[in-house]
Amino acid sequence: xxxxxxxxxxxxxxxxxxxxxxxxxAARYAAPVAVAGxxxxxxxxxxxxxxTGDPDLPKxxxxxxxxxxxASDAQQMSGSxxxxxxxxxPSLPGGGSIAxxxxxxxxxxxxxxxxxxxxxxxxxxxxxxxxxxxDKQRVSIVENAAEYSMIHNGxxxxxxxxxxxSAYHATAPKDxxxxxxxxxxxxxxxxxxxxxxxxKMLLSSVDDTTDVSVDGTSRVAGRDAYDLLIKPKQNSDSTxxxxxIAVDADNGVPLKFTLSPxxxxxxxxxxxxxxxxxxxxxxxxxxxxxxxxxxxxxxPKADRRDAQKDFGAxxxxxxxxxxxGLKVVGQGWDSVARLDTxxxxxxxxxxxxxxxxxxxxxGFGKEVKGKFGSGTVVSTRLVNALLxxxxxxxxxxxxxxxxxxxxxxxx
Numbered sequence: 001x002x003x004x005x006x007x008x009x010x011x012x013x014x015x016x017x018x019x020x021x022x023x024x025x026a027a028r029y030a031a032p033v034a035v036a037g038x039x040x041x042x043x044x045x046x047x048x049x050x051x052t053g054d055p056d057l058p059k060x061x062x063x064x065x066x067x068x069x070x071a072s073d074a075q076q077m078s079g080s081x082x083x084x085x086x087x088x089x090p091s092l093p094g095g096g097s098i099a100x101x102x103x104x105x106x107x108x109x110x111x112x113x114x115x116x117x118x119x120x121x122x123x124x125x126x127x128x129x130x131x132x133x134x135d136k137q138r139v140s141i142v143e144n145a146a147e148y149s150m151i152h153n154g155x156x157x158x159x160x161x162x163x164x165x166s167a168y169h170a171t172a173p174k175d176x177x178x179x180x181x182x183x184x185x186x187x188x189x190x191x192x193x194x195x196x197x198x199x200k201m202l203l204s205s206v207d208d209t210t211d212v213s214v215d216g217t218s219r220v221a222g223r224d225a226y227d228l229l230i231k232p233k234q235n236s237d238s239t240x241x242x243x244x245i246a247v248d249a250d251n252g253v254p255l256k257f258t259l260s261p262x263x264x265x266x267x268x269x270x271x272x273x274x275x276x277x278x279x280x281x282x283x284x285x286x287x288x289x290x291x292x293x294x295x296x297x298x299x300p301k302a303d304r305r306d307a308q309k310d311f312g313a314x315x316x317x318x319x320x321x322x323x324x325g326l327k328v329v330g331q332g333w334d335s336v337a338r339l340d341t342x343x344x345x346x347x348x349x350x351x352x353x354x355x356x357x358x359x360x361x362x363g364f365g366k367e368v369k370g371k372f373g374s375g376t377v378v379s380t381r382l383v384n385a386l387l388x389x390x391x392x393x394x395x396x397x398x399x400x401x402x403x404x405x406x407x408x409x410x411x
Contacts (some may be wrong), residue, residue: 080126
């Protein structure tokens with residue numbers, strides 16, 4: 001078997017309830033930019049893990065290792081996850097980046113989970129995680145002098161930001177318990193920031209455009225692991241060079257997920273455990289009572305039928321129109337999402353219309369021309385986006401030429 005040299009990094013501790021947290025404001029994207037941002041955030045996160053050499057394990061085929069992962073049913077665990085992300089998001093003139101577009105939501109401090117999404121798509125972060133079946137999970141983002149926690153326990157989901165002493169509370173729908181679907185109440189933005197969930201997302205899209213192999217062994221968080229190597233075939237236009245998943249040799253749980261760019265250099269995404277225990281977590285890990293004086297925000301008790309009322313009729317119709325124009329061209333690693341915004345660049349809408357987004361993108365993108373006309377390409381190390389002057393958006397983990405080709409073909 002081929003060997004790889006693991007990285008040595010110090011372990012982090014487990015739960016530390018006394019650490020204060022820093023409040024941050026939520027950010028929103030303009031509609032065309034959101035496609036690129038969400039695509040990047042869906043894939044992007046990173047860690048370097050405690051390692052002590054490559055173990056000598058029995059040989060296993062890629063298919064057997066994938067089957068082992070699929071059969072894994074570890075519902076109890078606790079530990080620490082290190083996330084580091086280097087997406088190469090371009091800077092705006094005068095400072096800031098694409099991640100800063102949109103501004104605050106509501107203008108006040110809030111512990112709502114969506115306000116934490118933007119923090120996870122850049123830099124390094126430490127997460128404390130615990131799970132005890134489908135009804136109990138906990139995720140905490142830990143900074144030097146900050147902690148933000150989300151706790152799901154039965155019918156209740158709590159989020160708490162100690163920096164602003166603010167809490168957010170949601171209650172599972174009445175029919176969720178009968179359906180055994182409490183887990184959907186843990187927001188995916190944070191819930192999916194683990195090696196297991198990222199591996200599931202990737203493996204669900206593996207097809208005949210992909211090469212899959214077992215490429216050596218490693219030690220992750222003190223446990224023996226097989227390294228599953230997944231990469232596009234050589235003729236791919238993808239910006240992705242490879243994805244490496246360290247799979248626990250004993251129980252098949254993904255312990256580490258590393259996404260590397262075709263262009264080389266440091267990983268774009270590297271997510272993994274620095275410490276893990278597959279025993280039953282302490283019951284107190286899932287207990288939460290808002291501290292004295294905390295500002296508590298209750299989630300709106302709205303279902304999809306109430307979305308138009310809560311979101312605003314005009315915004316709701318605009319969103320429906322945008323999504324109705326979403327198409328995917330190509331397959332596998334070379335897939336490109338195409339979004340035809342209603343009315344094109346000339347559509348009304350003031351500062352939030354496609355024309356305004358195009359002008360804003362011009363501040364940190366590059367102009368391109370083709371049979372489709374002209375537009376602006378915004379590039380990161382993973383996701384590239386082309387916004388044409390007539391209001392179409394093409395986005396994918398592919399190079400600039402592939403986006404221009406897709407735009408030409410759509411003309």
